[in-house]
Amino acid sequence: MPRERGQKVVASNRRARHDYTIEDTYEAGLVLTGTEVKSLRAGRASLVDGYAHIDGGEAWLEAVHIPEYNEGTWTNHPPRRKRKLLLHKDQILKLAGKVKEGGYTLVPLQLYFSDGRAKVEIALAKGKREYDKRQALRERQDRREAERAIAARRYLGE
Numbered sequence: 190m191p192r193e194r195g196q197k198v199v200a201s202n203r204r205a206r207h208d209y210t211i212e213d214t215y216e217a218g219l220v221l222t223g224t225e226v227k228s229l230r231a232g233r234a235s236l237v238d239g240y241a242h243i244d245g246g247e248a249w250l251e252a253v254h255i256p257e258y259n260e261g262t263w264t265n266h267p268p269r270r271k272r273k274l275l276l277h278k279d280q281i282l283k284l285a286g287k288v289k290e291g292g293y294t295l296v297p298l299q300l301y302f303s304d305g306r307a308k309v310e311i312a313l314a315k316g317k318r319e320y321d322k323r324q325a326l327r328e329r330q331d332r333r334e335a336e337r338a339i340a341a342r343r344y345l346g347e
Contacts, residue, residue, distance in 0.1 A: 193305035199229050200300040202236040207322060209296060209314035215284070217248065218275030219307045222266045224258040229307060231258075234300050241274060241295035241311050243285040248274035250297060250309060274309065287313055 205211075221229070228234070239253035250272045257265045276284075287293045292315050299310040317325070 193302065196301055196303050198299055198301045199232055200234040200236050202239065202296065202298050204237065205296045205298055205312065205314065207325075208317060209294070209312070210317055210321070211298075211312045211314050212287075212293070213313045214298065215276065215280060215311050215313075216303075217309050217311055219250065219309055220273040220275065221307055222264075224261040224265050225255050226307060227261070228255050228258045229300070229302070236297045236300060239297045241297060243281060243288060243295075246278075246281060248276050248281050248284070248295075248311075250274050250311075253297060253300070274311070284313060292316075 235254040241250050298312050
């Protein structure tokens with residue numbers, strides 16, 4: 190059987206980019222059970238309430254919902270269990286320092302398969318205030334309107 194190549198996104202957390210200012214992103218491996226991998230390969234997962242934290246020099250991912258595998262038996266996994274993240278020690282120390290510093294949190298952005306291995310993209314993020322969210326929406330709308338005007342002018346000019 191040929192090995193998988195490329196990247197296949199299983200779940201993404203679009204809400205995180207709205208609620209947080211993303212400072213830095215990291216790719217981490219996940220320690221999963223067999224039924225979790227099969228459920229992910231079926232394309233089922235939710236990162237909505239998920240978060241990561243550092244505990245005892247290890248990184249953990251919590252509140253990520255990977256539903257039970259349909260064909261699983263008594264070996265099925267709990268859907269919202271605590272999962273270990275695989276990161277380098279220096280990355281964990283850097284993240285722990287930033288989170289302890291205050292104002293920062295670790296949020297999962299994407300869950301995907303990279304060359305057949307389950308990965309999660311976590312972000313070092315700072316929470317946005319309500320007016321920051323409105324300002325970001327306004328900037329995005331202004332950019333869209335400007336692009337439309339340029340496209341319309343280009344269309345009429347030709």
